[in-house]
Amino acid sequence: MTAPALPEESPIARDVRGSSSRSIWADVPDELWNDWRWQQRNRLRTAEDLERVVTLSEGERRAIAETAGAFRMALTPYYAALMAREDPACGIRAQAIPRVDELTPNPTDLDDPLGEERFMPVPGITHRYPDRVLFYVTHNCPVYCRHCTRKRKVSDPTSAAGHDQLGAGLDYIRAHPEVRDVLVSGGDPMTLSDERLDQLLGALRQIPHVEVIRLCTRNPVTLPQRFSAATVEMLARHHPLFLHTHFNHPRECTPEAARTLRALADRGINCANQMVLLAGVNDDARIIREVNVWLLRQRCRPYYLFQADLAQGISHFRVPVARGLEIMRALRGPVSGMAVPTYVIDAPGGGGKIPMVPAYVESIDDESVTFRNWQGLPYTYPSR
Ligand code: SF4
Structure with missing residues (x-):
């Protein structure tokens, strides 16, 4: 049947x-x-x-x-x-x-909000956490998002990653056996041709200590046509390959995007969504819930909900953190936990991602912990 x-x-x-x-x-x-x-x-x-x-x-x-x-x-x-x-x-x-x-500049804006330059041992590589690096392979994107956290570099032709830079980045990864996870990013790496991507992913796959490759791309949202059957096959040759994308609004949840995410999932490419909380776009639990249940139907996991960074020229997108926590509280319960992302602030200056969690616990002592469930009802549990 x-x-x-x-x-x-x-x-x-x-x-x-x-x-x-x-x-x-x-x-x-x-x-x-x-x-x-x-x-x-x-x-x-x-x-x-x-x-x-x-x-x-x-x-x-x-x-x-x-x-x-x-x-x-x-x-x-x-x-x-x-x-x-x-x-x-x-x-x-x-x-x-x-x-x-x-x-309009905001006094809290920073040139390099995530300290990506500070943790850049060679041009094009950010090595902030012990076991993983960000590898910038292009400065181009099909659509330039006004809320982009890398506005200072993305779309700037002088920051284009040339052949030498890519080679130096690969050399750095080869020389660092602690790196087991590489996030291929940019710009949008899917703006490279299939041939160049295949070469780059193949070169990474040849490095014995690189276990996982993550492709960070907004093409499923802005240009889902990019993932032809041949492209998906090429990507699947480099498993284990994960894809991180960036759906923010239900209007982006189209049949074209659904078919792309399903085609990637069919070839074992696990997709995860990194939404950014944006004022006037998705600062509403109903909107986020709709995107996330749609993503689950396409086998794409809602992964992070990012508080907007302190990048120049995007302060009008920032949502108060208290509002973000309210949204998180409203998300948990009415839909499965699979549709609830982790709300994080990427700490300014390179402190890394810090989860923001609504306060469910009201008190804790040697005897018991008292908390409220998603409906606001009080419960008690023994402390040990
Ligand atoms: S696709 Fe990503 S890198 Fe490109 S402009 Fe949008 S947020 Fe920035």
Whole structure:
């Protein structure tokens, strides 16, 4: 007996489909629309491009002009088509179109919020924890997220990782037998060609002490077409390979994204989601729950919910930590714990990820611990 098919879209994605902007590409045949190279070539990069898709506010037009020198703007047609034409509060629009708030520095902003440069023994490698490194392999992304924590480098051509830098990074990993886990990051490593990725992953796989490779990519969200059957096969040759991605909003939970995540899972590539808590995008337990139950249906694990970093020009996205804790409290209980990520603050300056957990414990002594459950009901348990 065949099991009934599970829905590929989240309810919000389905409800808003009619208000999205795909119709302006109605004359583009599906064959081209589903070709990631066409999507890359036809990215929206100017205010004029965007005006075809959404009605820009005066502030957005000014922000596009004034942020151009600091951080590129680019949207794939696929991602742009998820935006609501007239709704300036649209969660996709907030992530992809500059706002004037980006131009206002906040006294708490830091140049290098996570101390990635401080822990950089050779260009392109951050070695902060004993057994794992971050390996930056490109500065390019299909869509430049306005909340990007690496704005200082991503999209900057002068920070591009050349052949020599990649070679030096591989040499560093070879020379450090304590490194058993490599996070291949950027920018977005899926902007490399299949051939280059295959070579790079193959070189890592040749290092005996590298046990796990993690590919950090937002392509399942912004350009799911990138994962052709051949690409997925190529990736699966480098197991154990994990993929970390970054869904933030139910509008991103589309049939295209679902098919990509399922294809990766079918080839044993475990996917995990690293959501960022963003004001005006997903600072609502209902929104996060909807994304996370959709992710589970596609066999992608909700892994982290990040408090936004103290990067320059993103302070308008920051949600008060107390609000983040309220959201976490509201998540636990109504849905399975599998849909509840770990809420973390990546400590400024390179202190690492610190879990933020709502206070369930009310008192603890030698006799007993008193706590409340997800419904707020009090319980007691012996201390030992
Ligand atoms: S895909 Fe990742 S690296 Fe690229 S702009 Fe978005 S958050 Fe930054």
